[in-house]
Amino acid sequence: MITRSTLLHLRIPFSFFLMPVFLFALALTPNHNGERMLLVFLSLHLFLYPSSNGYNSYFDKDEESIGGLKHPPKVTKNLYFWSLVFFAVALALGAKINWEFASMIGVYGLVSMAYSHPLIRLKKYAWTSWVIAGLFQGYFTFAMAYAGLSNLGWEVFFKPHVLLPGLLTSLMLWGNYPLTQVYQHREDARRGDRTLSLLLGIKGTFAFSALFFALTASAFTWYFVDKGQTPIVGYYLAAMAPIALFFLVWMGFIFRESEKYASYSWAMGMNFLSAISLNAFFIYYFLENTQILQVFN
Numbered sequence: 001m002i003t004r005s006t007l008l009h010l011r012i013p014f015s016f017f018l019m020p021v022f023l024f025a026l027a028l029t030p031n032h033n034g035e036r037m038l039l040v041f042l043s044l045h046l047f048l049y050p051s052s053n054g055y056n057s058y059f060d061k062d063e064e065s066i067g068g069l070k071h072p073p074k075v076t077k078n079l080y081f082w083s084l085v086f087f088a089v090a091l092a093l094g095a096k097i098n099w100e101f102a103s104m105i106g107v108y109g110l111v112s113m114a115y116s117h118p119l120i121r122l123k124k125y126a127w128t129s130w131v132i133a134g135l136f137q138g139y140f141t142f143a144m145a146y147a148g149l150s151n152l153g154w155e156v157f158f159k160p161h162v163l164l165p166g167l168l169t170s171l172m173l174w175g176n177y178p179l180t181q182v183y184q185h186r187e188d189a190r191r192g193d194r195t196l197s198l199l200l201g202i203k204g205t206f207a208f209s210a211l212f213f214a215l216t217a218s219a220f221t222w223y224f225v226d227k228g229q230t231p232i233v234g235y236y237l238a239a240m241a242p243i244a245l246f247f248l249v250w251m252g253f254i255f256r257e258s259e260k261y262a263s264y265s266w267a268m269g270m271n272f273l274s275a276i277s278l279n280a281f282f283i284y285y286f287l288e289n290t291q292i293l294q295v296f297n
Helices: 002-008 012-028 034-060 077-095 097-114 127-149 154-158 160-181 185-191 196-200 202-226 230-256 264-289
Strands: none
Touching: 002 034, 002 077, 012 034, 012 127, 012 160, 012 264, 034 077, 034 097, 034 127, 077 097, 077 127, 097 127, 097 154, 097 202, 127 160, 154 160, 160 202, 160 230, 185 196, 185 230, 196 202, 202 230, 230 264
């Protein structure tokens, strides 16, 4: 029996924040198949991501706010068990496409487990965890989704038409990742986890993220122009505008009263607005890139 505490720690709704990567891969996939689309979406967003959330929560044993949970309940063995069940279901769904896609899910799951498991605990290493988290939640997930959607294997990871947009998603996540740690300094320090945000400091975190957000916007603009999709740039920048405004307002408060505004509420507000805007943009890009919109014109 799955408990309420376990359901909360699995944080299934939190998968919404990672959906832009899947939608970007979907937009660039040339051969769409309804069954594969459903299998990839379910395996990643309903089972793999929640499995990772629950597994890491079990070993972190957080007492203060974490992503998607302002007041996390105490973890139990029930959470550990169900995180592994969810992982097994993700693998089984992946295998319905092909064994290579299932193996990609396996690699992602094992790397995410290494993030918090005490024998490895990548979370202790500021730059290493930052690189790996951004690389796997971005480029690796993009290539994995593309492979699953297209019924392909590991060879897609080295194709330029997958590698480049995949790295763009990593660039986007590398900018946002330290912001998700900015309200956890006290608990991370108590546990001995040297996160990147803790290393940079609160103001340093915002300066670092601002730089990466600027790089990300420039890189996506170049990508769309290079593909001959210059009109898309306007839609992309329009989607980014509310995110940038929220970030600049938040940063302004931070530089005046850093401790007060480095909070769970502000960080989740940033995440939620980013997810809404980027999901909306990539849904539009999928419809435009696949020429579905032209049917209605």
